[in-house]
Amino acid sequence: MGLLLLNSSCHSKQTEETDTANVRLFMVENAGATSVQEFPGRVKAAEEVNMAFKISGTLMNVYVEEGSRVSKGQLVAEIDPRDYQVQLDAIKAEYMNVKSEAERVIALYADSVSTADAYDKARFGLQQIAAKYENAQNQLADTKIYAPFNGYVQKRLFDPPTVVAAGMPIVTIVSGGKQEIEINIPASTYIHRNKMESFYASFDFMPNQKVPLRLISIAPKANANQLYTVRLSIPQDMSPQPSPGMNTMVDMVISDTASGKTEIPSSALFKKDGKSCVWVYNKKDGVIRLRAVSVKQLHTNGKAIIAQGLSDGELVVTAGVHKLTDSQKVKPMADESETNVGGLL
Secondary structure: HHHHHHHHHHHHHHHHHHHHHEEEEEEEEEEOOOEEEEEEEEEEEOEEEEEEEEEEEEEEEOOOOOOOOEEEEEEEEEEOOHHHHHHHHHHHHHHHHHHHHHHHHHHHHOOOOOOOHHHHHHHHHHHHHHHHHHHHHHHHHHEEEEEEEEEEEEOOOOOOOOOOOOOOOEEEEEEEEEEEEEEEHHHHOOOHHHHHEEEEEEEEEEEEEEEEEEEEOOOOOOOOOOOEEHHHHOOOOOOOOOOOOOOEEEEEEEEOOOOOOOEHHHOOEEEEEOEEEEEEOOOOOEEEEEEEEEEEEEOOOOEEEEEEEOOOOOEOOOOHHHHHOOOOEEOOOOEEOOOOOOOOO
């Protein structure tokens, strides 16, 4: 009889130990007064211009190559100036003739010899030819284009002796050293534009680092995709500097005055009957209870923002959630020591 009672007691103890699962717990935390949203972005040059002539003509020289560095004021390209030089010489001769004639009439009018009508014709005629003369000078000067800032040649679109029209891009120049990041946000984020606190970018070539950004502008009008463009500047002392065209992820921190939001590891979530659920641990009886929650947002850092269903200080299971059952008795696992990671010692 004693042996039977002993065997029954041991079997009961083994069954209880089998039913009791070891679980890792997490104490529910308040999500704080801010929320973080992530958006893909692209690095762009702070300045990018398509260089073109104001006048038409035959392209004579392009003095830069793709990828070459240019300085502000450097000659980039020029068109054949012969026709514009001939036009300037002709108008200059006409201007000198009209000018001398007008000066004589004006002098005679001052001596009360000439009539007021002759005086007005001489004065307005001189103004008209002076404007034509200035326009001819400008057109001759416009046969050359110069770099508007320090930067690099991104594209060279034409080679001599192509005949180009006014306004037709010849080369594309981007600024060097100063870069920006451009992201597009939906209307649901745009309406909180006054609550945007800070921005951080992450790059593949700088793992585990967040680069602080400064807000430049937010477009007041949506684009064709119903998104609003946000421009952000990269610190000039960042090294190495990203190049235009690089992809990045931008974290946008938005102040959130709404209450009741909590934060838990996303590994604590699982689906049950189409609802998001967690296991909540009861310290008093050592069992877990199923509870449906409302998930507001999932972050790539492994955290989840819970809008409803949890309170600060409650304990939830964060590992092996799919193997547990409601009202199951569990045993919390001890936290890992910082000096004994993995419990190897």
